[in-house]
Amino acid sequence: MTEQTLLERPLAVPAYSARTSTARRRLNGLLPYAFVIPPALYLLVFMFWPLGKQIYLSLTRTRLANPNRSTFIGLRNYERLLDNPDFYTTLKITLIYSVMAVIVGVAVGLVAALALNRPFPGRTLVRGILLFGWAVPNVAAALVWLWIFNERSGILNTIVTGLGLERVSWLTSTEMALPSILLVTVWQVSPFVMLVMLAALQSVPEEVKEAAVVDGADKLNVFKSVTLPHILPTLQLVSLLVMVWSIRRFDIIYLLTGGGPVGSTSTLIVKLRQVAFENHDLGLSSAYGVVGLMLALSVAAIHALFNHRRQKMSSR
Amino acid sequence: MPQITMKGVSKNFGDVTVIPQFDASIDDGEFLVLLGPSGCGKSTLLRMIAGLTGITSGTLGFDGEDVNEWTPSRRGVAFVFQSYALYPHMTVRENIAFPLLMDAFRKWHHIPLVSSVMRWKLMRRPDIVERTNQIAEQLELTPLMNRRPASLSGGQRQRVALARSLVRDPSLYLLDEPLSNLDAKLRTQMRSEISTLHQRVRKTFVYVTHDQVEAMTMATKIIVMNRGEIQQIGTPDEIYEHPANTFVARFVGAPPMNLLPVRQQGQQLTLEAGATFTHPGQLPADKELILGLRPERLRLQPAEQPGIPVEVSVVEKLGAEVILGCRVLHPGGGQSGDLLRQDLVFVRISGNPHVAIGTRASLGYDAAGVNWYSPQTGKALHPAAAPLLSCSA
Numbered sequence: 001m002t003e004q005t006l007l008e009r010p011l012a013v014p015a016y017s018a019r020t021s022t023a024r025r026r027l028n029g030l031l032p033y034a035f036v037i038p039p040a041l042y043l044l045v046f047m048f049w050p051l052g053k054q055i056y057l058s059l060t061r062t063r064l065a066n067p068n069r070s071t072f073i074g075l076r077n078y079e080r081l082l083d084n085p086d087f088y089t090t091l092k093i094t095l096i097y098s099v100m101a102v103i104v105g106v107a108v109g110l111v112a113a114l115a116l117n118r119p120f121p122g123r124t125l126v127r128g129i130l131l132f133g134w135a136v137p138n139v140a141a142a143l144v145w146l147w148i149f150n151e152r153s154g155i156l157n158t159i160v161t162g163l164g165l166e167r168v169s170w171l172t173s174t175e176m177a178l179p180s181i182l183l184v185t186v187w188q189v190s191p192f193v194m195l196v197m198l199a200a201l202q203s204v205p206e207e208v209k210e211a212a213v214v215d216g217a218d219k220l221n222v223f224k225s226v227t228l229p230h231i232l233p234t235l236q237l238v239s240l241l242v243m244v245w246s247i248r249r250f251d252i253i254y255l256l257t258g259g260g261p262v263g264s265t266s267t268l269i270v271k272l273r274q275v276a277f278e279n280h281d282l283g284l285s286s287a288y289g290v291v292g293l294m295l296a297l298s299v300a301a302i303h304a305l306f307n308h309r310r311q312k313m314s315s316r
Numbered sequence: 317m318p319q320i321t322m323k324g325v326s327k328n329f330g331d332v333t334v335i336p337q338f339d340a341s342i343d344d345g346e347f348l349v350l351l352g353p354s355g356c357g358k359s360t361l362l363r364m365i366a367g368l369t370g371i372t373s374g375t376l377g378f379d380g381e382d383v384n385e386w387t388p389s390r391r392g393v394a395f396v397f398q399s400y401a402l403y404p405h406m407t408v409r410e411n412i413a414f415p416l417l418m419d420a421f422r423k424w425h426h427i428p429l430v431s432s433v434m435r436w437k438l439m440r441r442p443d444i445v446e447r448t449n450q451i452a453e454q455l456e457l458t459p460l461m462n463r464r465p466a467s468l469s470g471g472q473r474q475r476v477a478l479a480r481s482l483v484r485d486p487s488l489y490l491l492d493e494p495l496s497n498l499d500a501k502l503r504t505q506m507r508s509e510i511s512t513l514h515q516r517v518r519k520t521f522v523y524v525t526h527d528q529v530e531a532m533t534m535a536t537k538i539i540v541m542n543r544g545e546i547q548q549i550g551t552p553d554e555i556y557e558h559p560a561n562t563f564v565a566r567f568v569g570a571p572p573m574n575l576l577p578v579r580q581q582g583q584q585l586t587l588e589a590g591a592t593f594t595h596p597g598q599l600p601a602d603k604e605l606i607l608g609l610r611p612e613r614l615r616l617q618p619a620e621q622p623g624i625p626v627e628v629s630v631v632e633k634l635g636a637e638v639i640l641g642c643r644v645l646h647p648g649g650g651q652s653g654d655l656l657r658q659d660l661v662f663v664r665i666s667g668n669p670h671v672a673i674g675t676r677a678s679l680g681y682d683a684a685g686v687n688w689y690s691p692q693t694g695k696a697l698h699p700a701a702a703p704l705l706s707c708s709a
């Protein structure tokens with residue numbers, strides 16, 4: 001197909017403009033680069049350079065007090081990491097936190113999208129309200145949630161005591177801190193999931209659903225046979241995004257619990273800050289960062305693998 | 317197998333009335349074509365029969381039973397969509413077998429895991445496999461069974477859609493412009509395949525199209541619609557030979573029926589252009605009439621002979637026949653009015669008579685081939701008394 005159009009092109013150019021068109025074609029050939037260079041530069045300066053720097057730092061002993069003097073120590077930081085039981089706890093918490101954020105956040109968002117996908121009066125208003133959580137800046141949201149979770153005067157405990165139950169230490173007990181943080185995360189992530197899934201749901205061809213109805217499928221089978229396969233790629237992409245965001249999430253956790261109590265909400269990124277700015281160990285904290293990066297990359301790789309397989313399947 | 321009756325069926329979308337009132341019945345085994353221009357409510361009507369769209373008022377009956385509230389699956393219909401609406405992520409085999417799977421599906425199969433296992437098992441159940449293969453064989457889809465819709469051609473997709481609707485052996489087939497996405501050659505081929513299918517399965521077909529060739533070639537009965545209203549119900553021959561009004565006369569036939577407004581004085585007819593000629597048969601009583609003549613009902617004669625005086629201005633050679641576009645001449649001999657405004661009178665002549673543009677001639681016709689319409693209502697008029705004897709003379 002491309003071959004054909006490439007072959008056809010010169011024929012379509014009238015003879016008298018042969019010169020200008022050669023120049024133009026050369027320009028056209030360069031044009032894509034012109035568009036790509038600015039973002040590439042941006043990525044280079046603000047992403048890859050710091051990234052390279054971080055990876056380098058993780059191979060050195062560097063103290064916060066004197067970040068410019070670092071001694072190369074090879075993989076020693078990683079050895080320290082693997083010998084430290086704290087690291088495994090951190091890794092476990094990160095995984096629990098991000099996997100749960102994906103499962104609950106995506107499920108809530110999807111159900112909301114399904115509910116909003118059918119017409120009912122006041123739909124636009126409800127959609128606007130549900131988007132609220134996503135629109136509020138993280139720091140502001142975290143501060144609001146601090147009030148909600150407040151043990152003495154927070155609304156949650158007012159409700160709980162109203163129901164005749166004991167006050168709950170939402171953010172200050174090791175059992176409740178992570179679920180509480182997950183609650184805020186879901187509150188924040190699911191509107192985004194809902195919005196994206198709603199767009200995907202609206203692109204499901206109506207006639208195919210109707211065909212399934214005529215073929216005798218009940219509602220659930222229409223969903224499983226038509227809707228779900230159609231929105232699956234989007235669902236997967238959204239899950240990837242939520243997963244990666246959760247691995248990187250800092251603000252909410254730091255503001256609500258600071259990683260405590262006793263490290264029970266300390267994900268890799270929160271731990272990274274602690275090691276860097278409380279223990280002044282830039283080298284080790286960089287190693288934490290690199291582990292986080294690996295985690296995010298492997299999730300992305302799994303996603304790419306799925307995508308590739310699906311594309312191969314559907315083009316058969 | 318149901319006889320379908322529609323009594324005062326109407327459809328509104330909000331405050332837009334798409335179908336004001338529809339009364340018709342469809343007999344068992346009929347190949348009914350709903351014919352009409354785009355947007356006239358054909359799809360809406362078909363979807364109401366299938367149960368995909370609600371009926372605003374009136375009753376739809378299968379064998380006299382009110383089915384207004386029946387679900388699509390309970391009505392046991394097959395629906396072929398204009399866009400085919402195949403399941404894109406399923407193979408051809410899975411697409412065809414899907415209705416059978418749904419028939420065998422039980423509520424408890426929805427339990428997670430069970431549902432996948434059951435699907436897997438059902439796809440291998442001998443009767444389902446056999447039925448799927450048999451239908452695929454019929455429609456020559458066997459080599460494509462493991463492909464997905466995205467990699468099929470338009471005609472192949474169309475056949476898969478047909479196969480999927482056939483597999484359950486429904487008693488009523490509803491087809492919404494199934495051939496409109498195909499090229500001319502494939503369309504002709506599929507047209508005869510669907511006709512053959514109808515003759516073989518002997519079920520009721522309701523077929524929507526705006527293509528009058530499809531309607532004429534496939535239908536046993538045609539309903540011509542315009543703006544949601546029935547214009548005429550009849551066999552293809554009736555529709556073609558005796559259109560009930562000027563809309564049907566213009567809509568069916570290519571080139572369309574010639575409709576010439578005339579004023580009568582005794583046997584003399586005067587055209588708008590001023591030319592006068594003698595009508596060879598009975599006339600309706602009205603003073604003002606529309607003379608309707610199919611192009612093949614007109615004869616090209618030498619200019620001296622009695623008839624409508626014309627000048628040939630378009631010659632379209634179609635191989636086996638020639639279509640002439642003629643302009644009516646003034647009594648003085650000049651052309652009437654300005655060139656663009658005046659409708660051409662079309663004449664269809666078989667063979668190739670080698671008529672040159674600019675030839676002056678006279679158009680003759682037999683009274684038997686004439687349809688009369690009222691210029692006010694557009695409805696058909698009939699000559700006063702015992703017309704048949706004098707016409708055939």
Ligand SMILES: Nc1ncnc2c1ncn2[C@@H]1O[C@H](COP(=O)(O)OP(=O)(O)OP(=O)(O)O)[C@@H](O)[C@H]1O
Binds near residue numbers: 354
């Ligand atoms: N869901 C709907 N809401 C509002 N109006 C609708 C809806 N569906 C159809 N209509 C209107 O009803 C009229 C008839 O539509 P319909 O699809 O039945 O036409 P059709 O005869 O099938 O035309 P075509 O040959 O173009 O398919 C159109 O004017 C259309 O705009």
Ligand SMILES: [Mg+2]
Binds near residue numbers: 358359492493
């Ligand atoms: Mg339609």
